Amino acid sequence: MKSLLSSSYILMFDEYYTFQPRLKEICTCIDLKDLSSIKYMCSKKVLDSISERIKKVENSLFFLGAGEYHHFTYMLLKSFNKTFSLIVIDKHVDYSVAYPGFITCGSWLKDAAELKQIGEIFVLSEDKKNVHNNKVKIFSPLEYKKIKPRLPVYISIDKDILTKSSINTTWDQGHCQPKTLIEIVSHFTSSFEIVGADICGEPPAHFFLPEHKKSENINIQLLSLLTAKSQSIVA
Numbered sequence: 001m002k003s004l005l006s007s008s009y010i011l012m013f014d015e016y017y018t019f020q021p022r023l024k025e026i027c028t029c030i031d032l033k034d035l036s037s038i039k040y041m042c043s044k045k046v047l048d049s050i051s052e053r054i055k056k057v058e059n060s061l062f063f064l065g066a067g068e069y070h071h072f073t074y075m076l077l078k079s080f081n082k083t084f085s086l087i088v089i090d091k092h093v094d095y096s097v098a099y100p101g102f103i104t105c106g107s108w109l110k111d112a113a114e115l116k117q118i119g120e121i122f123v124l125s126e127d128k129k130n131v132h133n134n135k136v137k138i139f140s141p142l143e144y145k146k147i148k149p150r151l152p153v154y155i156s157i158d159k160d161i162l163t164k165s166s167i168n169t170t171w172d173q174g175h176c177q178p179k180t181l182i183e184i185v186s187h188f189t190s191s192f193e194i195v196g197a198d199i200c201g202e203p204p205a206h207f208f209l210p211e212h213k214k215s216e217n218i219n220i221q222l223l224s225l226l227t228a229k230s231q232s233i234v235a
Contacts, residue, residue: 003193004228007060011072013038016065016202019212023219026229027063030054039068041104047075057196058082061226063219064200066170070094071108073156073198077115084195085149086112086121089184090158091174093129093138109136122147124184125161126174141176144184152193155185155226159201159218167214169201178218185225197226 008027010017013035017024030053038046050072051057057079064072070090077086088094088109098107112118113135121136124144131138139146141161160169161176188194199222203211223229 004189005059005061005194005197005226006228007056008063008223008227008229009054009060010063011054011065011069013065013069014205016205017063018205019209020216020219023063023216023223026220026223041098041102042071043102045101047072047078047103051075051079054079060196061223062196062198064198066202066204067158067160067200068105068170070105070156070158070200071103073200074103074108074111076196076198077112077118077154080117080154080196082195083117083119083151085151085153086118086156087147087149087153087188088121088123088125088156088158089141089161089181090123090125090156091127091160091172092158093123093125093127093131095129095131095133095136119151120149122149141174141180141184144187149188149192152195153188154195155188155197157181157185157197157199157201157222159199159215162201162218167201167218168203168207168211170204171201178221181218182221182225185222189225194226 010027010029012031094109096106098104123138124141160171161174
């Protein structure tokens with residue numbers, strides 16, 4: 001039977017969601033704007049202190065803002081007390097090396113691979129990066145049906161996987177269409193138990209309003225697939 005997430009949150013590191021009022025109305029906002037020096041990279045000690053301010057991680061969907069905050073996925077994953085499979089949908093394979101004691105938006109996956117609660121990692125990406133870790137397997141976005149998780153699933157999405165014509169993010173982008181992304185997420189939510197998810201890849205805060213509305217529409221479609229919220233919210 002289809003298992004959906006029960007809660008949805010926005011981590012408000014800045015004002016990225018100011019122009020997404022429908023999404024803000026659906027989700028619980030957690031104000032973290034008092035934090036500094038956390039964009040792009042953050043110390044693991046600071047991550048631990050932030051995690052104490054988030055009450056419920058399991059069975060929840062989190063919106064993280066721009067791709068510069070993708071390393072907060074690691075914070076969420078670390079909070080789980082059960083073993084699960086991680087599926088990452090991202091233009092990039094964020095498996096770089098960071099400074100000791102720090103984690104970055106480009107290195108978080110390497111740190112996540114070391115977590116004992118993650119049994120296997122599947123990355124849907126156009127990046128051809130070689131990762132020498134048996135736990136990590138990389139597929140192209142169109143190969144998503146080849147992924148057969150053995151455990152309950154956590155899904156992490158960076159919308160920079162999408163084409164620039166569909167949404168402008170703060171990073172270079174892939175060639176995936178929103179329809180394809182929806183098909184991918186729908187496949188996993190209808191076939192596997194979902195224990196958590198997060199979404200990043202918002203447009204730059206200074207972009208004009210229609211760009212944020214496009215992003216909001218995609219966010220709400222994904223939320224509708226991942227959570228127990230009524231399908232009517234997509235309208």
